[in-house]
Amino acid sequence: MSMATATTQPAGQTIERENYLNKHYGVGSWLFTTDHKRIALLYLLSITFFFFIGGFFALLIRLELLTPAGDLVQADTYNKLFTMHGQVMVFFFLIPSIPAVLGNFLVPMMIGAKDLAFPRINLLSWYLYIIGGVMMLHCMLTGGVDTGWTFYVPFSTAFSNTKVIEAGLAIFVAGFSSILTGLNFIVTIHRMRAPGMTWSRLPLFIWAHYATSIIQILGTPVIAITLVLVVAERALHLGIFDPKLGGDPLLFQHLFWFYSHPAVYIMILPSMGIVSEIIACFSRKRIFGYGFVAISSISIAVFGFLVWAHHMFVAGISVYAALVFSILSYAVAVPSAVKVFNWTATLYKGSIRYDAPMLYAFGFLGLFTIGGLTGLFLASLGIDMHVHDTYFVIAHFHYIMVGGALMGYLGGMHFWWPKISGKLYPEGWARLAALIVFIGFNLTFFPQFILGYLGMPRRYYQYPPEFQVLNVLSTAGATVLGIGYLLPMMYFLWSMRYGKPAPDNPWNAAGLEWKTSSPPTTFNFEEEPVVTWEAYNYEELDAHPDEEAPSVG
Amino acid sequence: MFDNFPLWPDRASTAAGNVDALFIFLIIVSGLMTGLIFTAVLYFAARYRRQRGVRAEQIEGSTPLELTWSVIPFFVFMAIFAWGAVVYFKSRTPPGDSTEVYVVAKQWMWKLEHAEGQREINELHVPVGRDVKLIMTSQDVIHSFFVPAFRMKQDVVPGRYTVAWFRATKPGTYHLFCTQYCGTQHSGMIGYVIVQEPAQYEAWMSGGSTGPLSATGEKIFAELGCVTCHRTDSQGRGPNLQGVFGKPVQLEDGRSVMADENYIRECILDPGAKRVKGFQPIMPTFQGLVSEEQVNALVAYVKSLAQPGTAAATTKTAAVVSPQDRPEPAHSTGSQVQ
Numbered sequence: 049m050s051m052a053t054a055t056t057q058p059a060g061q062t063i064e065r066e067n068y069l070n071k072h073y074g075v076g077s078w079l080f081t082t083d084h085k086r087i088a089l090l091y092l093l094s095i096t097f098f099f100f101i102g103g104f105f106a107l108l109i110r111l112e113l114l115t116p117a118g119d120l121v122q123a124d125t126y127n128k129l130f131t132m133h134g135q136v137m138v139f140f141f142l143i144p145s146i147p148a149v150l151g152n153f154l155v156p157m158m159i160g161a162k163d164l165a166f167p168r169i170n171l172l173s174w175y176l177y178i179i180g181g182v183m184m185l186h187c188m189l190t191g192g193v194d195t196g197w198t199f200y201v202p203f204s205t206a207f208s209n210t211k212v213i214e215a216g217l218a219i220f221v222a223g224f225s226s227i228l229t230g231l232n233f234i235v236t237i238h239r240m241r242a243p244g245m246t247w248s249r250l251p252l253f254i255w256a257h258y259a260t261s262i263i264q265i266l267g268t269p270v271i272a273i274t275l276v277l278v279v280a281e282r283a284l285h286l287g288i289f290d291p292k293l294g295g296d297p298l299l300f301q302h303l304f305w306f307y308s309h310p311a312v313y314i315m316i317l318p319s320m321g322i323v324s325e326i327i328a329c330f331s332r333k334r335i336f337g338y339g340f341v342a343i344s345s346i347s348i349a350v351f352g353f354l355v356w357a358h359h360m361f362v363a364g365i366s367v368y369a370a371l372v373f374s375i376l377s378y379a380v381a382v383p384s385a386v387k388v389f390n391w392t393a394t395l396y397k398g399s400i401r402y403d404a405p406m407l408y409a410f411g412f413l414g415l416f417t418i419g420g421l422t423g424l425f426l427a428s429l430g431i432d433m434h435v436h437d438t439y440f441v442i443a444h445f446h447y448i449m450v451g452g453a454l455m456g457y458l459g460g461m462h463f464w465w466p467k468i469s470g471k472l473y474p475e476g477w478a479r480l481a482a483l484i485v486f487i488g489f490n491l492t493f494f495p496q497f498i499l500g501y502l503g504m505p506r507r508y509y510q511y512p513p514e515f516q517v518l519n520v521l522s523t524a525g526a527t528v529l530g531i532g533y534l535l536p537m538m539y540f541l542w543s544m545r546y547g548k549p550a551p552d553n554p555w556n557a558a559g560l561e562w563k564t565s566s567p568p569t570t571f572n573f574e575e576e577p578v579v580t581w582e583a584y585n586y587e588e589l590d591a592h593p594d595e596e597a598p599s600v601g
Numbered sequence: 602m603f604d605n606f607p608l609w610p611d612r613a614s615t616a617a618g619n620v621d622a623l624f625i626f627l628i629i630v631s632g633l634m635t636g637l638i639f640t641a642v643l644y645f646a647a648r649y650r651r652q653r654g655v656r657a658e659q660i661e662g663s664t665p666l667e668l669t670w671s672v673i674p675f676f677v678f679m680a681i682f683a684w685g686a687v688v689y690f691k692s693r694t695p696p697g698d699s700t701e702v703y704v705v706a707k708q709w710m711w712k713l714e715h716a717e718g719q720r721e722i723n724e725l726h727v728p729v730g731r732d733v734k735l736i737m738t739s740q741d742v743i744h745s746f747f748v749p750a751f752r753m754k755q756d757v758v759p760g761r762y763t764v765a766w767f768r769a770t771k772p773g774t775y776h777l778f779c780t781q782y783c784g785t786q787h788s789g790m791i792g793y794v795i796v797q798e799p800a801q802y803e804a805w806m807s808g809g810s811t812g813p814l815s816a817t818g819e820k821i822f823a824e825l826g827c828v829t830c831h832r833t834d835s836q837g838r839g840p841n842l843q844g845v846f847g848k849p850v851q852l853e854d855g856r857s858v859m860a861d862e863n864y865i866r867e868c869i870l871d872p873g874a875k876r877v878k879g880f881q882p883i884m885p886t887f888q889g890l891v892s893e894e895q896v897n898a899l900v901a902y903v904k905s906l907a908q909p910g911t912a913a914a915t916t917k918t919a920a921v922v923s924p925q926d927r928p929e930p931a932h933s934t935g936s937q938v939q
Binding site for chain 1: 606630641642656670674694750756778783787788
């Protein structure tokens with residue numbers, strides 16, 4: 049779709065300046081590009097594709113759950129649907145979403161660099177993602193997999209009759225794309241900052257991506273190894289996890305969650321970075337407590353590695369291990385709370401505008417707060433005994449991973465869309481979509497908290513009739529939510545052809561990325577910028593009202 | 602309408618009240634926090650909306666404020682942690698004199714066997730007001746035993762026992778769900794826990810038993826020839842099992858383990874893993890030779906040997922007597938049953 053815009057200029061425009069979109073034409077110029085911005089767009093296309101596949105599975109799940117009886121699909125089909133919904137959404141959408149699209153696009157620009165440190169490795173990461181994605185599609189089309197996205201043993205290694213090996217290897221390959229992205233970001237942030245761009249002047253988006261990259265590099269190899277062990281046990285009957293072969297099934301859970309809990313922070317930290325940028329811009333203020341917000345990202349990344357067994361409180365671990373992991377889980381909640389308080393305080397005495405990105409940021413604040421606080425319920429040993437593996441957990445992590453991460457992603461897409469595409473999106477539609485997503489989301493997932501406390505287990509294809517009313521509400525909400533997600537895709541596409549051309553800095557925002565043209569040239573900056581100001585210097589920006597560009601919509 | 606639309610689960614065990622109290626406390630705490638944040642955000646958003654000629658006031662931040670909103674939540678979190686830990690600890694520590702039920706999970710069915718010998722499938726009858734301890738294992742994949750009305754859940758893992766307990770407080774029929782995804786019919790692996798008044802329960806218990814589980818175990822113990830080595834005196838090639846259960850055991854490698862259900866189970870299925878001090882590794886594994894139900898019966902039998910008052914174990918043997926420590930026949934302590 050991006051190629052289409054590059055080749056077809058709206059009539060009546062003056063000759064467009066040369067930029068990264070129109071510099072080269074043709075499929076080859078995209079498939080062999082090393083431009084971080086073009087790679088970001090390649091990722092954008094690919095993850096959007098997988099998002100709608102995962103969303104389609106979710107829709108079928110919600111339709112099946114409309115009635116207590118299992119009537120729409122077969123039990124086996126249902127099990128494959130929720131498994132592949134999880135695998136696609138986690139490994140092929142959420143994990144690459146913000147880092148590989150917005151991070152790829154923005155990290156070099158925000159620090160004043162021409163590109164990432166390893167442009168070819170960046171392209172390689174996309175190819176690995178695509179290879180993994182094609183393997184996953186192949187797995188789905190040849191029968192799919194029914195283990196749950198968690199691959200719990202010994203079900204996955206000895207009992208499931210589905211394509212476990214194929215799915216495991218697909219995720220294994222895609223994991224390397226994540227590792228390479230993280231590696232690239234860390235080196236870039238260390239080595240390629242413009243003169244004057246000290247660590248204390250970095251945008252919080254960069255801090256968040258730095259923290260995320262640490263997790264990607266340290267955590268992803270563990271899931272890779274774990275999946276290889278699953279494949280080895282399933283294919284070669286090596287006794288690793290299956291007690292019949294002398295293995296330990298809880299070992300698998302430890303290894304799996306050692307990555308998969310921090311993976312939640314791979315999804316949410318970049319989103320927090322986006323929210324910091326948006327809130328600062330739309331309240332025209334330096335973020336309150338910049339240093340604390342930056343450090344909280346790092347401490348979330350570090351503490352995030354020490355809480356994995358809170359997924360295993362009822363799995364048969366010792367009471368004392370459970371106590372340790374519970375208390376550490378509360379420790380990791382503190383930096384998250386600190387962030388929320390700082391964002392709130394940033395609003396104080398601001399000059400607040402309600403453009404679509406800000407509406408998404410408000411949405412993020414609301415949903416992340418609820419998601420975070422319900423995390424306190426699950427970290428509590430006494431309550432987890434009851435709500436573990438029920439819809440309470442489903443609701444909680446969707447509030448974080450969809451309410452939090454996806455709201456941030458959409459907010460970021462709107463905020464930077466003028467920079468990415470060089471076009472303005474229709475503001476009215478965007479605000480409407482933000483509202484629809486917020487309402488649809490709450491209607492979908494809030495009833496699931498109640499369902500969970502009532503005791504409805506997750507991954508149930510049929511359920512006792514007393515749970516039906518809440519399930520109907522949830523399905524109704526999912527329909528609204530689906531519309532809310534389709535809208536932005538449609539008006540973004542529309543704006544690429546019909547949108548008004550975007551000025552270089554439509555929001556009059558701080559940050560080096562706004563000093564480039566819209567869309568930027570291939571190497572972003574005409575000359576290397578020299579940074580002499582602190583991050584979020586909105587006071588200076590607003591002191592010269594003549595520079596203020598016309599606003600959007 | 603509200604029969605079909607409950608908003609709070611039944612409360613039918615002693616643990617349920619504890620969990621609910623903590624849950625309500627958490628709803629209040631998080632309701633206050635949510636209210637605080639939402640009010641602040643909405644108020645600021647409205648009060649400080651952009652107005653012509655009014656500029657944002659730059660505020661750098663405030664370390665005292667940062668410390669306040671780090672430290673206060675931290676202490677609130679610690680309070681929640683401590684309360685949750687207490688509730689959990691209680692639910693994870695079965696009282697000593699509980700009635701025991703052995704649970705074997707398999708795709709996609711619950712098999713339950715009372716210590717008294719009654720067997721049930723997908724139904725569990727229990728009396729009101731008595732502590733019931735579940736000793737659970739799985740024949741295949743991981744399952745999870747969940748009774749929402751009891752606020753009780755425990756994964757059931759193949760290759761080991763996991764333990765849970767409850768004390769029912771209200772007669773009725775309650776859902777039993779499998780909550781660990783276990784394959785095609787996961788959502789069909791459900792059943793009921795039927796809580797009865799003691800009199801009804803006794804009536805139910807009086808029928809259909811093949812004798813206590815420990816007696817079944819004793820029979821298997823004899824049939825498999827276990828008795829030839831595990832003799833009731835100290836002359837056997839294997840440890841005397843009288844009074845072993847529930848006591849620490851000295852191992853050959855110097856460690857000491859508690860002889861609980863899992864240890865007995867492991868000794869049957871993998872005898873070399875934790876060999877008792879002073880004995881040769883001559884016991885064969887019974888892995889694959891005995892079913893999970895038979896292992897349960899054997900465990901129940903070994904346990905019965907440790908209970909004072911049972912015919913087989915009227916002694917006070919403190920621990921396994923190893924050959925080296927074996928007292929001279931002349932100084933026999935009288936601890937052997939003849």
